[in-house]
Structures are given as structure tokens and as C-alpha cells.
Amino acid sequence: MPLTPQRAINTARRAKVISFFQQKGGAGKSTDAVNVAAVMGENNPPPTPDAPCPVVAAGIDLQGSLEKWARKVPEDRLPFDYVVTHGKLGELTKLAEDPDVLRIIVDTPGFADIDPDAEIDAIDPLGNGPAAEAMREVLELTDLALVPIVPVETLTHDPAEYTIERLLRPRGIPFRVVINNWDSGTDRTKADLREMQEWCTKRGYQYMSQPIRRYKLHAQAPERGMTVIQYPESGTALRAREDFYKLALGVEGLI
Numbered sequence: 001m002p003l004t005p006q007r008a009i010n011t012a013r014r015a016k017v018i019s020f021f022q023q024k025g026g027a028g029k030s031t032d033a034v035n036v037a038a039v040m041g042e043n044n045p046p047p048t049p050d051a052p053c054p055v056v057a058a059g060i061d062l063q064g065s066l067e068k069w070a071r072k073v074p075e076d077r078l079p080f081d082y083v084v085t086h087g088k089l090g091e092l093t094k095l096a097e098d099p100d101v102l103r104i105i106v107d108t109p110g111f112a113d114i115d116p117d118a119e120i121d122a123i124d125p126l127g128n129g130p131a132a133e134a135m136r137e138v139l140e141l142t143d144l145a146l147v148p149i150v151p152v153e154t155l156t157h158d159p160a161e162y163t164i165e166r167l168l169r170p171r172g173i174p175f176r177v178v179i180n181n182w183d184s185g186t187d188r189t190k191a192d193l194r195e196m197q198e199w200c201t202k203r204g205y206q207y208m209s210q211p212i213r214r215y216k217l218h219a220q221a222p223e224r225g226m227t228v229i230q231y232p233e234s235g236t237a238l239r240a241r242e243d244f245y246k247l248a249l250g251v252e253g254l255i
């Protein structure tokens, strides 16, 4: 997809920015962002023990769910650095220009404070508040946007479309849908996955070929201070982890 002129990305910068966007809360932005960062971080350790991690997870929201999660993971087991900007502008841009940084995975909050007066062809409906400005900075920096969507949970479908049509496509931001929290395992749920994929195809939305399956382990991970790379060695944990390894590999192929 060609970049629009207003998104003249600084090609000299080394860091690639992968951001999760989805208007609706609860589709899996934070879960997916933390675990993609963990897998990428594991694959890109610091060059020396004292060097900063080349992979950074970034949160921009005021409540800082990423921060809460990351704080629970013992420092020596966290394979990425993290920053939470709390809406402070310019921090992400600075980070993206840091030559030591290779990947920035951004977890964004859902957005509800849509400008009700926004024209349908306005560049975006985010409005003018500080949260909107923080989102615009992320959009400006993003090399690949990922939009999580949950099969059967139709409440996540229209907001995904809205996110894509109102935020991403008008800016020419490359994006993929991530089918998340898929309850795999039966013929019926296999049909749910196919339906979700067809939903994407009908709209011309490419999706990551690897869906993220639903596992209790993922839901318990924030409380336990874990990311996929710390899951215990069990068959279920291996499958839960496999999804994120494949997703991260797919993302690397796109940036």
C-alpha cells in the first residue's frame, strides 16, 4: 500500500513500529502486544548484558495496563523494555529515532471519545483531546497496524471495520487483521474461524494467517506476571506459545 505524502516516514530510522488498534476494548490489543513483544524480545536480546533491549513495548494510555502487567513480570525475565507515555507527546517519536531500538510494539487504548461532529470524510474522528493527539502520534509512526478481532464476538466486528476505514485506510497505513481469542477445537468453531476470515476477505482486509487461539493461560497471564515465553512446559502452553511465535514471524515478514 503506498504511503500518503503526509506520512513521509523517515526511512533512515532503524526501529519498526508495530501498533495494535481497535476501537472496541477487550478484543486483545494488550494481550497480543505484550506477547508479540515478548517473542520478538526473546529473538533480539541486548547485544551486551548492560545494553538496553532492542525491543520496546510501549503503552500510551493513561491507565497504563501495559505498565501494570510488565511490573509483575520479574525484571530479569522481561525480554523487552517498556515505556508508558501516559499521553505525553514526542516520547514515542524520540524512541523511534533511537539507533539502539529495533522494534516498538505499541498497545493503544480503545477509543470512545469520538468527535460526534466529525465529517464523514474528515481525516479521522478522534477529536481534539490529549488522548486523540497521543493516538495521532502513534498513527504517524506506525509501520504496520494490527487490528484484533474475535470470532463470534460480533461486538468487535463493526469497531474493527470502523478502525480500519476511519483511522488506517485514510492514512495509507499498512494493516492486518489478527483473529484473536478463537475458541478452537470443534467443527463448529472451525466454521467460526472460516466465517471470520470470509468477513475479512469480503471487505478486502488481509488477515494474519495465524489466528491466536483462546487459552486460559493467556487470560491468567497478567495476574501471574507472565508472557508466553515464561509459560510452563505443557502441551497447552506450547500451543498457546506457538500462536505468538507464528504471528511474530508473520509480522517480521511484513515490515
Ligand SMILES: Nc1ncnc2c1ncn2[C@@H]1O[C@H](COP(=O)(O)OP(=O)(O)OP(=O)(O)O)[C@@H](O)[C@H]1O
Binding pocket: 022, 024, 025, 026, 027, 028, 029, 030, 031, 032, 065, 108, 109, 110, 180, 181, 182, 212, 213, 214, 215, 216, 218, 219, 220
Ligand atoms: N487469546 C486469548 N485467550 C484467552 N484470553 C484472551 C485472549 N486474548 C484476550 N484475552 C482476554 O480477553 C480480555 C481482553 O483482552 P485485552 O485486555 O488484551 O483487550 P484490549 O483490546 O487490550 O482491551 P482494552 O481496549 O480495554 O485495553 C482479557 O481478560 C484477556 O486476558
Ligand SMILES: [Mg+2]
Binding pocket: 029, 030, 031, 065, 107, 108, 109
Ligand atoms: Mg488493553
